[in-house]
Amino acid sequence: MRAGWWKCIAASVPAALALGCATFPDAAETRASAEKIVSASFTAPSPQLLKRLEQDRAQRLCSKVEDAALTQEEAAEVIELARTSIQYPASGKLVGNWKIGEALAHDGAGDRIARGVLEKRKENGGLCQNCHALARGEINVGNVGPALTGFGTKRGNSPETAKYVYEKVYNSWLYFPCSNMPRLGANKHLTSDQITHLVAYLIDPQSPLNR
Numbered sequence: 001m002r003a004g005w006w007k008c009i010a011a012s013v014p015a016a017l018a019l020g021c022a023t024f025p026d027a028a029e030t031r032a033s034a035e036k037i038v039s040a041s042f043t044a045p046s047p048q049l050l051k052r053l054e055q056d057r058a059q060r061l062c063s064k065v066e067d068a069a070l071t072q073e074e075a076a077e078v079i080e081l082a083r084t085s086i087q088y089p090a091s092g093k094l095v096g097n098w099k100i101g102e103a104l105a106h107d108g109a110g111d112r113i114a115r116g117v118l119e120k121r122k123e124n125g126g127l128c129q130n131c132h133a134l135a136r137g138e139i140n141v142g143n144v145g146p147a148l149t150g151f152g153t154k155r156g157n158s159p160e161t162a163k164y165v166y167e168k169v170y171n172s173w174l175y176f177p178c179s180n181m182p183r184l185g186a187n188k189h190l191t192s193d194q195i196t197h198l199v200a201y202l203i204d205p206q207s208p209l210n211r
């Protein structure tokens with residue numbers, strides 16, 4: 001529906017006759033057609049790939065176009081959805097091996113689409129460096145997120161800090177609804193195991209990040 005067309009006519013029939021009555025599609029309509037255009041332009045033989053065009057409930061809440069700000073209730077729902085998405089390692093051990101974590105944090109590998117099929121050449125990387133500055137002295141640093149340099153030196157390596165980092169990487173929206181940091185565990189980009197190694201890289205005093 002074109003919301004507001006009647007208001008436009010009622011308010012100014014003479015002006016409308018003279019100037020033409022500009023009407024704009026409402027936000028919901030704009031959103032629906034934008035999604036249609038994006039979906040239609042993205043074709044792939046694999047249904048697995050096309051499924052990724054479907055937004056989950058939290059992503060929908062975070063993609064509002066009409067009224068950019070989230071309401072308190074919506075923010076609470078995004079946080080609750082994040083909370084229930086998080087799975088912890090069966091071992092209960094949240095801190096893995098910082099050396100594996102270091103490699104992962106600098107590794108930008110993800111899924112690739114080649115000739116319309118999903119190509120998985122290797123395990124996914126952590127992508128952290130794309131957005132964060134990591135160890136001191138590294139030249140190639142991202143600045144979308146805050147620098148993580150010295151994270152463990154500043155925040156310590158207590159079980160609470162380990163849990164915070166694990167959850168933050170698994171689903172960043174638990175602590176910052178709709179943040180630009182991807183939900184790396186919840187979206188199955190990283191495994192629980194990989195996340196424990198990233199936790200170690202962030203908080204282990206031996207990690208180059210903290211030296």
Ligand code: HEC
Pocket residue numbers: 105126127128129130131132144145146148165168169172175176179180181182184198202
């Ligand atoms: C696409 C960009 C992006 C990627 C990739 C990304 N982050 Fe983030 N990250 C952010 C942004 C933006 C913030 C600040 C907002 C927030 O807290 O969500 C942030 C915040 C954080 C915080 C909270 C910082 C604090 O002071 O408490 C941690 C920890 C973190 N990221 C770790 C990581 C790790 C580890 C990785 C890799 C596994 C990673 N991030 C990948 C964008 C990103």
